[in-house]
Each structure stands twice: as structure tokens, then as C-alpha cells.
Amino acid sequence: MTGATGREQPGGDGRVGSPYGPGPLVEVRGLTARAGTATLLDGVDLTVTPGTATALVGPSGSGKTTAALALLGEAAPGVRLAGSVRVGGVAVVDDDGPAAGAADVRGRLLAYMPQHPAHALNPARRIGAVLTELARLHRPFGTGGRSAAEAYAAGALHTAGLTPDPGGKGKGMDGGGEQGGGVSAAEGRALRRRFPHQFSGGQRQRVALAQALACGPRVLVLDEPSTGLDTVARARLAGQLNRLVADGFGVLLLSHDHDLVRAVAPRTVLLDRGRVAATGATADVLPPPRPAPQRPYADRPLPPPAAGDTAVPALVAHGLTAWLRTGRRGAVLHDVSVTVPEGGCVAVVGPSGSGKTVLARCLAGLHERHGGRLVLRGEPLPVLRRRTARQIRGVQYVWQEVRGSFDERRTVLEQVARTAVRLRGLPAPEAAERARRIAERLGLTPAQLTRYAAELSGGELQRAALVRALLAEPDVLVCDEITTALDATATALVTAEIARLRERGTAVLWIGHDLALVEELADTVVILDAGSVVEAGNCRTVLASPRSGTARLLLRSRRLGAEVPAVPPEAESPEAVPPETAPPEVRPPSETDSPVHREDRPQP
Amino acid sequence: MLRYTLRRCAWTVVQLAVLAVVVFALTNLLPGDAATVDFNEQAGLEQVAELRAQMGLDRPWGERLLDWAYGVAHGDLGTSLVGGGPVSGVLAASIGVTATLAAVTLLLLVPLATAVGLLTGLRAGGRTDRAVSAVTLTLTSVPDFVLALLLVAFFSLRLGWLPSTWVGVDGAWWERPELFVLPVAVLLARTVCTLSRQVRAGTIAALHSGWAVQARRLGVPRGRLVLRHVLPNAAVPGVQELARTGDQLLGGVLVVEAVFAIPGTATALVEAVQNRDVPTVQGLALALAAVACLLNLGADLVTRRLAPRTEVLR
Amino acid sequence: MKAARVANGARVVNGVRALVERVRRVARVRRDGPVRGVPRGSRARRGRALGGGLLLVPPVAAALLGPFLAPDPVPSDGAPYAPDEGPLGTDALGRDVLALVLRGGASALGVACAAVALAVVLGGALGLAAAASRSRRVDDLLIRPVELLLPLPSLLVISLVGVGWRGHPVAVALAVAALNVPAVARLLRAAALDAASGPVAEAMRLQGESRARVLFGHVGRAVLPVAAADAGTRVGTAVFTVAAANFLGLGLDPTSPDWGVVIAASREALFVQPWAVCAPTLLLVMFTVGANLLADGLLGGGAVGGARTGSGARTGDGRTGGGRGDGKATA
Amino acid sequence: ESAGSSGGTGSGGPRRGGSLRAAFPGAGVKETMDPHAQRQFVDIARHKAVFDKLVDLDATLRPVPRLARSWTSDRTARVWRFELREAAFHDGHVLDADDVLYSLSRILSPDAADHLAKHSLSHIDLRESRAVGARGVEIALDRPDAELPTLLAMTGTAVVRKGWDDPEHPVGTGPFRFVSFTAGRSFTARRFDDHWAGAPHVDEVRVLSADTEARAAAVRGGEVHYAHELTPTFARTVAHDSRVRVVATKRSGVQGFALKTDRPPFDDPRAALAVKLLVDRERLVEVVCAGRAEVGNDLYGKGYAYYPSGLEQRERDVAEARRLLRRTGLFNKKVSFHTSTAADGFAQAAHLFTEQAGEAGLRVDVTNGPPESYFTDVLTRGTVTNHRCGAMPIPTYLSERLLTDAPQNATAWHDRDFDASYADARAVVDTGDRTARYRKVQTTLRDRGGLVLWAHPEWLNAVARTLHGVREAPPNTVDWARFDTVWLD
Numbered sequence A: 001m002t003g004a005t006g007r008e009q010p011g012g013d014g015r016v017g018s019p020y021g022p023g024p025l026v027e028v029r030g031l032t033a034r035a036g037t038a039t040l041l042d043g044v045d046l047t048v049t050p051g052t053a054t055a056l057v058g059p060s061g062s063g064k065t066t067a068a069l070a071l072l073g074e075a076a077p078g079v080r081l082a083g084s085v086r087v088g089g090v091a092v093v094d095d096d097g098p099a100a101g102a103a104d105v106r107g108r109l110l111a112y113m114p115q116h117p118a119h120a121l122n123p124a125r126r127i128g129a130v131l132t133e134l135a136r137l138h139r140p141f142g143t144g145g146r147s148a149a150e151a152y153a154a155g156a157l158h159t160a161g162l163t164p165d166p167g168g169k170g171k172g173m174d175g176g177g178e179q180g181g182g183v184s185a186a187e188g189r190a191l192r193r194r195f196p197h198q199f200s201g202g203q204r205q206r207v208a209l210a211q212a213l214a215c216g217p218r219v220l221v222l223d224e225p226s227t228g229l230d231t232v233a234r235a236r237l238a239g240q241l242n243r244l245v246a247d248g249f250g251v252l253l254l255s256h257d258h259d260l261v262r263a264v265a266p267r268t269v270l271l272d273r274g275r276v277a278a279t280g281a282t283a284d285v286l287p288p289p290r291p292a293p294q295r296p297y298a299d300r301p302l303p304p305p306a307a308g309d310t311a312v313p314a315l316v317a318h319g320l321t322a323w324l325r326t327g328r329r330g331a332v333l334h335d336v337s338v339t340v341p342e343g344g345c346v347a348v349v350g351p352s353g354s355g356k357t358v359l360a361r362c363l364a365g366l367h368e369r370h371g372g373r374l375v376l377r378g379e380p381l382p383v384l385r386r387r388t389a390r391q392i393r394g395v396q397y398v399w400q401e402v403r404g405s406f407d408e409r410r411t412v413l414e415q416v417a418r419t420a421v422r423l424r425g426l427p428a429p430e431a432a433e434r435a436r437r438i439a440e441r442l443g444l445t446p447a448q449l450t451r452y453a454a455e456l457s458g459g460e461l462q463r464a465a466l467v468r469a470l471l472a473e474p475d476v477l478v479c480d481e482i483t484t485a486l487d488a489t490a491t492a493l494v495t496a497e498i499a500r501l502r503e504r505g506t507a508v509l510w511i512g513h514d515l516a517l518v519e520e521l522a523d524t525v526v527i528l529d530a531g532s533v534v535e536a537g538n539c540r541t542v543l544a545s546p547r548s549g550t551a552r553l554l555l556r557s558r559r560l561g562a563e564v565p566a567v568p569p570e571a572e573s574p575e576a577v578p579p580e581t582a583p584p585e586v587r588p589p590s591e592t593d594s595p596v597h598r599e600d601r602p603q604p
Numbered sequence B: 001m002l003r004y005t006l007r008r009c010a011w012t013v014v015q016l017a018v019l020a021v022v023v024f025a026l027t028n029l030l031p032g033d034a035a036t037v038d039f040n041e042q043a044g045l046e047q048v049a050e051l052r053a054q055m056g057l058d059r060p061w062g063e064r065l066l067d068w069a070y071g072v073a074h075g076d077l078g079t080s081l082v083g084g085g086p087v088s089g090v091l092a093a094s095i096g097v098t099a100t101l102a103a104v105t106l107l108l109l110v111p112l113a114t115a116v117g118l119l120t121g122l123r124a125g126g127r128t129d130r131a132v133s134a135v136t137l138t139l140t141s142v143p144d145f146v147l148a149l150l151l152v153a154f155f156s157l158r159l160g161w162l163p164s165t166w167v168g169v170d171g172a173w174w175e176r177p178e179l180f181v182l183p184v185a186v187l188l189a190r191t192v193c194t195l196s197r198q199v200r201a202g203t204i205a206a207l208h209s210g211w212a213v214q215a216r217r218l219g220v221p222r223g224r225l226v227l228r229h230v231l232p233n234a235a236v237p238g239v240q241e242l243a244r245t246g247d248q249l250l251g252g253v254l255v256v257e258a259v260f261a262i263p264g265t266a267t268a269l270v271e272a273v274q275n276r277d278v279p280t281v282q283g284l285a286l287a288l289a290a291v292a293c294l295l296n297l298g299a300d301l302v303t304r305r306l307a308p309r310t311e312v313l314r
Numbered sequence C: 001m002k003a004a005r006v007a008n009g010a011r012v013v014n015g016v017r018a019l020v021e022r023v024r025r026v027a028r029v030r031r032d033g034p035v036r037g038v039p040r041g042s043r044a045r046r047g048r049a050l051g052g053g054l055l056l057v058p059p060v061a062a063a064l065l066g067p068f069l070a071p072d073p074v075p076s077d078g079a080p081y082a083p084d085e086g087p088l089g090t091d092a093l094g095r096d097v098l099a100l101v102l103r104g105g106a107s108a109l110g111v112a113c114a115a116v117a118l119a120v121v122l123g124g125a126l127g128l129a130a131a132a133s134r135s136r137r138v139d140d141l142l143i144r145p146v147e148l149l150l151p152l153p154s155l156l157v158i159s160l161v162g163v164g165w166r167g168h169p170v171a172v173a174l175a176v177a178a179l180n181v182p183a184v185a186r187l188l189r190a191a192a193l194d195a196a197s198g199p200v201a202e203a204m205r206l207q208g209e210s211r212a213r214v215l216f217g218h219v220g221r222a223v224l225p226v227a228a229a230d231a232g233t234r235v236g237t238a239v240f241t242v243a244a245a246n247f248l249g250l251g252l253d254p255t256s257p258d259w260g261v262v263i264a265a266s267r268e269a270l271f272v273q274p275w276a277v278c279a280p281t282l283l284l285v286m287f288t289v290g291a292n293l294l295a296d297g298l299l300g301g302g303a304v305g306g307a308r309t310g311s312g313a314r315t316g317d318g319r320t321g322g323g324r325g326d327g328k329a330t331a
Numbered sequence D: 001e002s003a004g005s006s007g008g009t010g011s012g013g014p015r016r017g018g019s020l021r022a023a024f025p026g027a028g029v030k031e032t033m034d035p036h037a038q039r040q041f042v043d044i045a046r047h048k049a050v051f052d053k054l055v056d057l058d059a060t061l062r063p064v065p066r067l068a069r070s071w072t073s074d075r076t077a078r079v080w081r082f083e084l085r086e087a088a089f090h091d092g093h094v095l096d097a098d099d100v101l102y103s104l105s106r107i108l109s110p111d112a113a114d115h116l117a118k119h120s121l122s123h124i125d126l127r128e129s130r131a132v133g134a135r136g137v138e139i140a141l142d143r144p145d146a147e148l149p150t151l152l153a154m155t156g157t158a159v160v161r162k163g164w165d166d167p168e169h170p171v172g173t174g175p176f177r178f179v180s181f182t183a184g185r186s187f188t189a190r191r192f193d194d195h196w197a198g199a200p201h202v203d204e205v206r207v208l209s210a211d212t213e214a215r216a217a218a219v220r221g222g223e224v225h226y227a228h229e230l231t232p233t234f235a236r237t238v239a240h241d242s243r244v245r246v247v248a249t250k251r252s253g254v255q256g257f258a259l260k261t262d263r264p265p266f267d268d269p270r271a272a273l274a275v276k277l278l279v280d281r282e283r284l285v286e287v288v289c290a291g292r293a294e295v296g297n298d299l300y301g302k303g304y305a306y307y308p309s310g311l312e313q314r315e316r317d318v319a320e321a322r323r324l325l326r327r328t329g330l331f332n333k334k335v336s337f338h339t340s341t342a343a344d345g346f347a348q349a350a351h352l353f354t355e356q357a358g359e360a361g362l363r364v365d366v367t368n369g370p371p372e373s374y375f376t377d378v379l380t381r382g383t384v385t386n387h388r389c390g391a392m393p394i395p396t397y398l399s400e401r402l403l404t405d406a407p408q409n410a411t412a413w414h415d416r417d418f419d420a421s422y423a424d425a426r427a428v429v430d431t432g433d434r435t436a437r438y439r440k441v442q443t444t445l446r447d448r449g450g451l452v453l454w455a456h457p458e459w460l461n462a463v464a465r466t467l468h469g470v471r472e473a474p475p476n477t478v479d480w481a482r483f484d485t486v487w488l489d
Ligand SMILES: Nc1ncnc2c1ncn2[C@@H]1O[C@H](COP(=O)(O)OP(=O)(O)OP(=O)(O)O)[C@@H](O)[C@H]1O
Pocket: A035, A036, A038, A040, A058, A059, A060, A061, A062, A063, A064, A065, A066, A067, A076, A077, A078, A079, A115, A448, A454, A455, A456, A457, A458, A459, A460, A485
């Protein structure tokens, strides 16, 4: 399969010398965006040139997504655009707003990967069909027709880093036998025959990326492409982006992940409250990489109950096994045990698709097809629909794909405040007041809260979701990758809030890929792979001297930046892991083949 | 999928069994019986009693039902109380026309309703939408027999283009497509609206979803977006409605059969009800119910494919 | 303004609040300005609602006020089917068609609306509950018994009711409702499955919202357009079920002033005394078309605040006008 | 191929050839080709094409010879002798006395519950009946009956071939030879050239079943040439139609109300009289029959043999009716009216009756019953019911509807004296005497009975302009549904 894709690898057809010449493909001049009286963007200038990567960074809510959408001639409801955006010489936005040429540019010259890909995948269509369709749409495949397009689509999936995983099939990765020589064609096809709901959050992210790639555009606009990716996958992504740039793609990268920006983009535009605060070489614009993570919490003394094993367990999961289908078919979690002590913080880490979300949903009672025991403060905890109000309040969950969890018909505040009304019996005005207070601590203004979800930025919404859970004053808070859309400042606000909670005795189960943050927050870490716990223990110990292969791999790819351009292929390959030091024999899924480094490279 | 299909099939059998009992009970609840009806206006009560005994209607109903069920289990739908012929004969003689009529209507209905639904859904609120919606709605709101009378008055009596009824058409109806034009037109008028409005609603909802917008961002042209991306999602309520349309069609077919004097199953069923011909009612109802069940089964399977996410839940 | 809005909203019942909110938002979007598509969409929607409302006036007024204006029973004092006696002529019994039309609306619309309302309430509750139930057993328990009725040919039921209960309005209403319940339940279950299993519903449950509220507040609202589109056409069908039963000679009282009955009973005089057929038909057409347009206008295509992923795609009436770009390109 | 003018009925005389299509109200699977089990007009029309009776009825419901050339009875009217015509069956066999006797025995067969004439012919003594020579039949009766020829003209009395018992393959002496038949749909028969009355004009006749709407459309659309039984409204619709004309037969039956005389309040003849006085006959005729009827005088069979002439027309007298109602304690009381849609105009008549009774102070409670079994139901149900009857000889009407043991006694008229005087009258051989006795019987009924007969409606058939020779004739008479004497342009 990989061989077949060689010539048709996205970006591999060497279109560098295209009629657009070497000049900038995307030119943004004086772009402004207004919603009512608010100014979301104010005179933004930006250029994207083929063969280079440009980063657009800035705090959450600074207008990155708005700017990126403007490149496509789009704006959120009620948002008016003005200024000039030209793509490939075609005016996409002029002073009257979006221009007629926009439709012509989309997909062909410019492909956009949205910030919340879960929403962007058609639930009724197999991913492969859509990819093939996109590939055929924008590229003449001549006689090879359908099969060539299919191969191209498969290539796009590879490039996006999505490889078959055992999640939906109920077999572990542990055996590893069949993965040794790469993915079989049948497995690739099976992967492409899956529906979007059959993927984990991080995998969906990559499907969305693959869709953008399948169009074979000249410029890729990627909105937070690394959310939901484990460190290994993120490293691969960085490598892949670099390669795409080398192949002549233009890349506009919207990200909070400074390490990724440093690794990929030589030029950066910094946005702040809708204005361009700085433009220039990445090293100049971004603050220097932190030598060691700031530890606003770890520097403080730990509250006594959080002291590891001696603490009272707030929530215990015992031998949790979870299935996807009825009749105990399609297992995704195998005999997982987790204990979250009162006031403690347990981090769950693992490659994308390893079952973290399923675990979290089991704890929240949302995933009903599970076996094993859940115990909350000494009492057995049933599934959500059998929980008492007290028990519901006891365990709160913050969604990974937060956009979907908000109702489009009510304002954010209305929805958020209901937690306090229902679970704590507060009158509505007071609940709203409390919600506003917590939101304020997380950096959200009351005005933002009274908007609809569609009118908030990704990061803002993520924090609103946290507010929703916090209003319950839960005993256990389950956070599923809740800082992926946040900049450093906002992250600090969130971690501070978590710390405050823990002081009050709330236990936290933290799911995240950002190991620095995990190290900073958690006492204990549990490493999941393919639905099983491969390692668990004190956070610092595990991160300092990992015993499992999975942990080691994750840690090795941890640092990503100018000084570590990409993960050397050898380091990733299965043979590089000494067999005796990888007890459960787990490799991250991304490991199972390395299309990136092999035949995929376009042969000039 | 296979497990699901099997489960649904088993359920269909249960449905049909329960239905047979319900139909039997309902028909027996009707005032009068085949004997009274048969001698209406012609004979006295003694003769009626004599006939009743001859038809075996004086036996307890449980016995009659069991007899019938035994027959059905052995592939025998029973004997008509009125004509004296086998019920399967009544069915065989009438099903062809009705099935053809329904099939032709469905063949035209599905693309037409889809097209209308998409068109109005895509232009929701626009002038086209309003105009087309108003027309289809008006067509559904005019009783089908009035519509049929008007069509006949215009196309048959005034213009003389099409036959006004099937009176005198014996066999070989399939060689005369012009016979179908007006009946199918009436049936379509009745159903297009219902279905197209479901597709319209589905389309509007689907067009709003994130993935539709994303597909557009990736340069999927409008036509393709609508057909390949929006339609599969928009079709879910439509497919369910379509299954139900089968039944609606039957109701429409009845009126159409009456107006155009088409010798179909619907007429046979109503006539059997009027004759209190319980075995025939049951046989026909069972056959029609089986078709309805099949349609529903199909609709469920298609829905499952179109909304695959539900599999996780159920 | 927003704060006031919220404080205000907190006091009112949620449904009403949402509606008010909606209206305000539409207004706000309009005020906000010259974004192409937005005001046009909402205006079109309002036009639709207004048109629907206007169409509804004559039939509803006839049904509600008619009984006070026309004598009961309508005296039979004219020549049969005389087109020029009285404004709308007379019917087969020489009764004034205008008086009949005024008398017969209440039962025609009443039976149909009651039947459909009953069907939508029962079927909707069942369908939504089944969609929202997490266990398959509950789902089966709710939907299977109803499905038993599904294959029952409606024609058979109507003929049974017509023959057995002489088309008593209550019997007809119940029969029509019973026939529609399974269809509505299944339709709404199918339409609601997604919303009911989606993260919004989960989030609400995790907030301790009551089942009913999740069901009707969220899932119900999500399927509202589908339900409305469905119910609208059902009303029309329901009215004519009565007429059709009569047409088929299933023994309803052909002298009743019910619109459906008058239409069916006078149909043979379509070319002699057209008003006897056309007047009630027109009113029914107005009612069905009006009700549907009004529902469309009020419900629009969905929420105003669209999905963020759909940014730029949503306009007031839910037109997608990736819209604006495309619109310009194609215009 | 001469250009036949389609102007008048008699233009150019009969033409041979063509296929005639006639539409009748269908009865679905109930339809039969067994001439002794016939129920519906469509059956009778079909059987009439294939079979013949011994005797038929003319327009005044008097017997006219058909297969029987002539008949005589002994003085007591107990033994009848019929002279047969030389008529050939379709299979070539020539009609003889055995065929007649076989037909009678088949009609009277004890296991055939559905043979209609069984009841009225039950007094035939088959053992005593016999053939007399080649062309003569002697029929013996249990009791005297001067009306035997009329009875032999009733429905379900066709003569079949000896030994014939296969409705799938009907063989008769009729003007058309059977070709095919599908119950509820159609029937086709070809001309029988050896018919005793001469070959029919048309080559083929098709009798088709269709509902009212379809018949109306089909005859207007030219798909059929003859449509049986249409409504007055249809007649109005086609009043100016150049393709269709309406053949209206006056006095082809009766419409009325039946009051149950065996129970209060109408066991009191004064109460019944009150009702007879309060109905507004003109209005009923105007509305229910759209004016296409003659006002009835509570007597059956206006214009038929034995109709008592010279009785004064009963007029509406609300004051007198009210007085009688008061006297019988019925004023402002309720009576129940059991109606149905079994026949056109029933429910409408009930509606008008309610209005008219209200004007005289009688309240009516209308219930709408199932049409399919209505005529059987009303034998036991309701105080007032609708009544209608097609054309039949007056004595038959009396015997079938008014005798104590009559099968269709809708007024529950149980009067021994009445029964006796009717039986006496019927046994009288002398026509004049018999007529006088019938008159007395009928006047008694008119004064004391429960029948309120307010209209003799017209029978409306539609005929295409291309069809000629269709005569006005009440249903069940010899010229009705007769297709051997008509021709097509
Ligand atoms: N319709 C609207 N009305 C008012 N404000 C809006 C509207 N839509 C978006 N905004 C605001 O515009 C700002 C910019 O949003 P945008 O999504 O571009 O931010 P972002 O930089 O992508 O943030 P993040 O990193 O959190 O995704 C946000 O503060 C948001 O609340």
C-alpha cells in the first residue's frame, strides 16, 4: 500500500513551480472582524508562502480561529469581516466582507482543519469514502481513477498519523506480531471503513487532518492540530509538517503549543486581543522555552491528605473492563484499577486511543457497558442513570470534545448554572452568580458567559465546561484533556483552580498528554495502553524512571522544539525498545509502521 | 448487523402473529356477520340462521381462530365465507394491480420527494421553498377523491387524453401504461408532501451541522455536498416516513381504486370487511401487514446504516 | 442588556424563556447589520410565519366562532344543490353551505387536531423516551408494543371504526391517533436517537437534570422541526381520513356538517354546485398549509446560535450560506 | 359503413355488430353466475343475458310469456299448466319439460340456503308436478295460488338445463352465450344466433361491475355504453352533455318509512296515522329524490297491476298530526329512528323526517347503523326505519313484506285478519274479484299499517348517445337490462 502511495503522496507532486510563483500565496492586509460593538480582529496583516510554515499564536480568545476562517472567506454568525484577504491572487475578503472568489479557493488552494474535529466529521459516512471523494475532487487522477484516489486517501491517513488500532476490534496490541511488518492492506481498508464515532478524540483529530491533506491543497491551515495527541504522535506530527513544508506546502499553524510552533514554524505572528502584537522569527516572537516547567502548584507544600497511599480513597475503580458493543463484545478496557485519594490527583496518560476517555466515562457513569466495581467514598457507585443526586454531584466529568457538550439553543451561562440549581439546590440567580465568580477566576468575563457556545473560542468554551463541573463542588473531578485549547496563562489559571479544589479535599483524575503539566499536577500517574494499565505509581518516580515501554516512548518524545527537530526514526522503531525493559510489550500505535520515513517520501 | 437483522426478523413474526389475533378480534367485534350481510334485503331471519349454520359461524370463535391459524401454519389462508373460493385466490387476483400501482408510485415518489425535499431544504425560507412547499402542501390537503374527480374531469372528460376509469379492463392492464397515469398522479400528490417535508427538515438540520460546513470548506461543490454528505443524514426521518408511506399509499390506493374502479387488494379488503368475511379480511390484512413489516424492517436496516452511531447505544 | 436578559430569563419557564431569547436574538442579529443573508433569512422566516398565520385565520375563525353564528342543526329549507341560494349555495339537503361550513369546522379540525395532538404527545413521549433510554430492554419495552400496531393496515382500522362505531367522532379521533402513534413514535425515536445519545444530553444528565427535562428540554427541541413537519401533514391526512371513510361508504352519518363529511357527501355535485365541495376544501387547505407554514416559520430550520464549527454558515433562518461566500459566487 | 347519424334514438333502425359494455353496481366476490342464487342487479343482468325465465314481467308488473308460451290453471288455481316454446340451449339441446322441473327442484333444493325464490315457491309440490307431452309442464301446488306466473317471473327463477349444476360454465337459453366471468369485475358473452326470440343485434355484451363514481365517470368518458343506477345529481351534471343521455323510468319502486306496529307507540294506528300526516312528502321528494319522483300515497306500486286507483292523496296536516300525537300521548316524546347509508337518500330522509316531526311535536332520535346488514337489522331494531323496495308485483310485495311470517316484514305487521284476507284474495282465480279483494287489503294497510310511503322515485340509467333501443323499464321487468334488443351506432 505504501508503495502505491509513493507518487501520489499529498504534496508529493512537486507543484512548487506553480503559476502562483514563489511569492506569498495568502496575503492578508488590514483584516478586521467585528461582532456588534466588539472588535475581534483589528488590522491583521499576515502572509503565507508555499514552502514555509507560519505560526499564528496568541492567548485563548485572541482571534486566531476568526483570522483563520477569514482566509476561507468565512465568519461566525454575527461577525462582519473587512479588509483584504487574497489567496492565490483571488480576493476572498474585501471591504464588503467575504467575496465571490472564496468558494473557488476552498479545498483547492487552502484546506482548513478545524479546532474541534469531532463536529467536522460526517457521522453517516465511512472516513475512507470521504477521503477518496475529496482526493478525486481536487485532483485529476486520470485513468487510475478510483483506486488511485483510494491509495491517495490511504496516504493521507498515513501522513496524518492514523494507523489501525485494536480499539474497535477487541484485540490488544501486546502480541505485536502482525504489526512488525507494517499494516496489512486489509487492516488499512478496515480502518477506512470505520465511521467517525468509532475513533477516539485524538484519532478523530487526525482523520480531520487527513481530510485536509486529501484535498492536496497549496496551503494547510491547521487549528490546534496537536490537541488530543500523545507526545509520540505529536512528534510525528511535527516531523510530518516539516516534511510537508519541504514538499512545498504552505502551512499556517494555529497553536498554543509553543514547542510545536518552534519545531515547525520559522516565522510567527503573535495575536493579542485581535491585534498583531508581533511578527517575526519564531525565536524572537515567542518567549524562550522554559528550561523546566513552572510549577505554581508543586512549589507549594502538598496538602496532607494528598500524601499518596495513606490518603482516604475518594473513588476506587476495581477491575474495570469496558466493552463497546452488547454482549460484552469489543472490549476497550481490560481490568483497569485506579484509586483516587481524597484531595489527591491521579493522572491518566497514554497514547491516543488507549482508552482514557472510556475510563473517564466509566467513572462518570456514562459508559454503561462495563464490568468491575466502582466505589465512591466507600459506597458502590452505579451507572449514571441509577445514581442519586448526591452521587451525581460526587463525580463530575469535563468533556474532551467540549464543543459538542454544549446545547446550541441556550446561552452558556444558562447551561452552566443549572449544575448548581439541580445538584446543590441553589436558586437560579445565585447559581448564575456563582458561575460568574468561578468563570472570572478562570479568566472568562461575564459577557462571554452570556453568549451562545458558537460565539466562544475553543479555549473559552473549555473553561466554561470546567465551570459547569466545578459548580457541583464534586468529590471527584474527572478532567479529560481540558487544557488542550489553552495558552499558558489560561492553563495556569486552570491549574490554580485545580489546586484550590484539592485543598478543599476534592480528588482529581487528570487525563492529559502534556507530561510537564501532569508532573506538575499529579501525585500518582497511571499509564494506559490498549486498554490496560501498563504502569502505575508515584508521578515523579514514573516520569523520572519509566519501566514500561509505553511510558518510555511517551517520555522520549516529550520535548519538542528547535533543539529536537523530529524524533529520529530509529528511536521509534520497535526494535529500539529493549525487550526486557518493556514488560507488557506495549508500543504506541503510531509505532506500528513508519510510513513517514519510508516509501512515502516523494521521490524527486 | 446480522444479529440485528435476525432479531428484527424474529420480532416481525411475533408482530404478525399478534396482529392476526387483533384483526380476528376486531372483525368479530363488528356488528353483524357474513350471514346477515349476505342476505341483506333479501331474506328473513330464518334463512339467515340457516346460512349462518352453513358457514360454520355458529361455532365458538376460539375454535374458528385456531382452525384458521392451523391452516395458515400449513400455508392455507382459508376459504372465503362469501365467494366460497380460497382466500389466496382473492389475494392473487388483486395483489398484482395494487403492487404495481404502489411500486410505480414509489419509484416516482422517492426521487421526486427527495428532489423536492432537498430543493426546499436548501432554499429554506426562500421564495422557491415557499412556493414549492405551498404547492405540495395544498396537494396533500385536497382530499384525494376530489383531486381524482378533478383530474378525471379535466384529462379524461374534457381533453379525452386518458381513460377515466379501469372499468372493463380485464387482464393485460400492464400493457396499457396510460391507465396508470391518473391513479399514480393522485397517489403521488398525497404522499410527496409528507415525505419531502421530512427530507426538507432533515436537510436543514444536516446543513447546519459542523461536518457539512467543513465539507464545504474543503471545497466540496454544492451538488455533491447535498447528495453525498447531506442526503444520507437528511434521509433518516425520510426513510422512516417512507416505510410508513407504504401504508399510507394503501389508504390512498383504496380511494384511488374506488374512484378509478381498479380491482385491487385495497378494494378487496374493504369489501371483505363489509361482507364480514373474516377469513378474507384476515388473509388480506396479514399479507398487507407482512409487506408493512418488511418495509419497516428495511427502513430500520437503512436507518442503522445511515445513523451508525446508534449502534453503540443499542 | 444581556445581564438584564438573563436575570429576566431566569424567572420564566425555560421554554418560554428560550422563545423570547430567540426572538430577541433574531432582532439583535437584524439590528447588527448589513451582513448579507441574515436579515433576509429572518425576514423570510417571519414572512412565512405571517403568511401561515393569515391563512389560518379563516378556518380557525370559522371553527371557533362558527357555532355561535350558525343555527344548530342547520335547517334544510332550500332546494338541493342550488348554487344560487345563499352566498355559497346549498347542499344535498338544501341546507345553506355557509351555515354548514360554520358549523362543521369545530368537529373537523377538532377531531383531526385532537387525534394528531394525541398521537404526537403519546408517540412523541414514547419515541423520545425510547431514544433516551440507555438500556435496550427499556427501549424494547417502550417501542415494541407500539410497533405491534404499526403493520395494522390503517385502512382496515378505519373501516372497522367506520363500520363498527358509525364514525363516532371520539372513536374516529382515537382510531386516527392510535394509527399515528406508532409512526410518530418511530419517527421521533429515529430522529431523537442522535440528540439523546449525544454529549449534550449526557452533560445534562451529569448535571442532575431530570429525565423529563433532558427529554423535552433538549431532545424534544432538537427533533421539533422534524416533529412539526410531520404533525403538519398528519393533520391534513387526519381530516381526510374521516372524509375518505365517508367516501368509501363506511357508514358515517352523511348529514353531519363536518367539513370532511360535507366534502365527501357533496362530491358528486362538484360540477353542479361546486361551492358545496370547494368551500370546506378550501378552508381545510388553508388550515393545513397555514399550520405548516406557521410551524416552519416559528421553528425555522434550527437554532439561531449555530455550531461553531458551522461558523459563517449559519444565518438567522438557519440557511447555510457558506452561504455568503457561495451566495455571492452563484449570484 | 354508412354514416349513422347519432341524432335520434331510432335513426336508421337497428344495426348489427359491436361490443356493448354495461356497468352495474358491483358486489365483489358475492357476485355469482348461479342464476338461482342471484342477489344483485348485476347478477340479474348477467343471468338475463345467458338464461331465460318461463315468465317475465312487463312494465306494469304483469306476467308476460317468455319460455312459456302460455299458461292456464285449474279452477282452484292449484294445478298450473305451462306450454313451452321451442327454445334451444346454447349447447344445442332443446328445452323440454324436464329442464323446467329440474330447475324448480334445483331452486327448492333443501341444502341451498341462498336460493332466493325458495321461499316464495315453497308451495310447489314437485312430486305431483310432471311433464305433459313434449312441450307441456304441469305444476302442482300445496295450496291455491292465482299468482304463480308472477312468482315464476321473480328473481332466481331462471330455467337451466337438466342436470346442470356448474355456475362456472353457465348454459342457458338466453340471447347470449357465456364467455367469461370474474366476480366483482366483468362478464363477457357472445351473441347466440339461435335464440328463440331472434338473434341480438350486438355481437358481444360485457357486464362490468363498478361503483357509482366509476360508473358515472366511465359512461361520461365513453368507456361504457350503459351505466345502471345513477343519482339525480348525476342527471343534473350531464343534462347538457352531448355524449350521454339519461333514461329515467318512472315509478320504479318506493321510498318510505317503516313504523314498527308490534310495539308502542305505533301499535296504536292513530300514532302511525299521525306520522303519515306529519311527513312533508313534497319536500322529501324534492330533496331526497331531487324532484325525480312521484309523491307516494302510502301505497305500494303506483301504476302497477292491482294498484287501488281513486284513493285521495294523503296531504300534510300538521295540526291534525299534533292532535293525534297528543291523543296518543306521543306529543313531545321521543321515538328512535334507525337509519343507515345502505341506500342513497336514507340518511337524508331520516334527517328531514327529524325536522318535520319536530314541527309537529314529535322528537326523533336518529341512530346510524351499519349499511351492510341494515335490511336484516331493521327486522328487529328501531321504531322507525327507512324503507325502500324495487319494482315487484303488488301481491308479491304484500306477501314478502306484510304477512305475519313474511321474511322482510319491516313494519312487524302481524295481523291475522289481514293474512287471511290476503290469502283468500290470492286464491281467487277471477281477476276482477281478486283485484277488488287486493284493493281492500291495501286500503286497510294504508289506514292502519306502519308504512309511510312517500315517493315512487324514478330509476335513472345513463346511456351513451351511440346506444339505441334502450327502453324505460322498472328493474326486474322484462325490458330492463335487456341487451338483445339494443344496438350500437
Ligand atoms: N459572534 C460573536 N460575538 C461576540 N464575540 C465573539 C463572537 N464570535 C467569537 N467571539 C469572540 O471572539 C474572540 C476570538 O475568538 P477566536 O475563536 O478567534 O479565538 P481563538 O484565538 O481561536 O481562541 P482559542 O485559542 O481559545 O481557540 C473570542 O473572545 C470570542 O469570544
